[in-house]
Amino acid sequence: MASVSTIAIDGPAASGKSTLGLRLAQELGYLFFDTGVMYRAVTWLMLQRGIDVDDEAAVTALAEQVPIDIRPASQADGRLCDVIVEGQDITWETRRPEVEANVSQVSAYAGVRRALTLQQRRIGLRGQVVMVGRDIGTVVLPEADLKIYLDASAEERARRRYLEILARGGQANYDEILAKVLARDQIDSTRAIAPLRPAEDAIIINSDGLDADQVYEKVRALCIS
Ligand code: DC
Numbered sequence: 001m002a003s004v005s006t007i008a009i010d011g012p013a014a015s016g017k018s019t020l021g022l023r024l025a026q027e028l029g030y031l032f033f034d035t036g037v038m039y040r041a042v043t044w045l046m047l048q049r050g051i052d053v054d055d056e057a058a059v060t061a062l063a064e065q066v067p068i069d070i071r072p073a074s075q076a077d078g079r080l081c082d083v084i085v086e087g088q089d090i091t092w093e094t095r096r097p098e099v100e101a102n103v104s105q106v107s108a109y110a111g112v113r114r115a116l117t118l119q120q121r122r123i124g125l126r127g128q129v130v131m132v133g134r135d136i137g138t139v140v141l142p143e144a145d146l147k148i149y150l151d152a153s154a155e156e157r158a159r160r161r162y163l164e165i166l167a168r169g170g171q172a173n174y175d176e177i178l179a180k181v182l183a184r185d186q187i188d189s190t191r192a193i194a195p196l197r198p199a200e201d202a203i204i205i206n207s208d209g210l211d212a213d214q215v216y217e218k219v220r221a222l223c224i225s
Contacts, residue, residue, distance in 0.1 A: 004145035004223055005127040008136035011150035012196060013184050014157035017132045019212050020150060020219060022080050025130040028223070033070060033123060035133035035140070037083050038116045039107040040094035041068045045085060046106065053102050060111030068119070078168070100180065104187035107134075113193055134188055137199035148219055149198035152207045154181050 025032035137147035158178035165172040
């Protein structure tokens with residue numbers, strides 16, 4: 001069905017970008033690349049090494065020096081890809097609450113973004129890729145063939161996160177999740193460099209009231225039109 005080679009999907013936290021991107025990549029036989037995991041990997045490494053999140057120079061040096069390897073998922077445990085750093089599989093570590101709490105600050109650092117954007121762009125330019133993030137259509141791959149900006153209200157996104165955690169057998173508090181979603185939106189969309197916003201030529205889809213299948217069908221139609 002493919003008439004597009006590079007697909008950029010941007011949008012706020014928990015808007016369903018990864019679910020949509022993975023499904024699209026599988027159907028097209030393209031690489032699925034969730035760029036958020038790179039910012040999460042740097043954040044995890046920073047915490048692991050006891051580096052202070054306010055120490056911008058040290059956090060930037062980590063992003064510049066430690067290669068982050070993203071590979072297709074090697075296990076069927078709910079992961080969308082493998083995240084490997086220094087030979088260690090840190091896929092689930094990147095989802096930990098302490099990573100969530102610090103990743104927005106790490107991803108606002110100019111040097112961190114420069115280092116990771118470079119790696120992401122190199123992969124994107126090979127084509128046949130569905131790339132998911134916050135600034136793919138605006139900064140990483142502005143020449144992408146198709147740019148989607150997937151939006152949803154903060155309440156709907158918090159509700160989805162809450163149900164996801166319960167489904168995995170965890171415990172969650174909706175109000176706390178909503179507060180975190182709002183805090184991350186605020187940092188991601190107001191940072192000076194590459195803030196979260198739709199590219200001028202992005203197609204904006206609001207998924208409030210739509211299920212994952214309905215969102216997928218809308219985007220699939222755009223890929224073949
Ligand atoms: O999509 P995610 O929740 O895994 O993203 C984690 C963090 O990384 C989030 O705070 C925004 C940031 N991010 C970014 O700044 N640019 C990207 N291309 C992807 C993610």
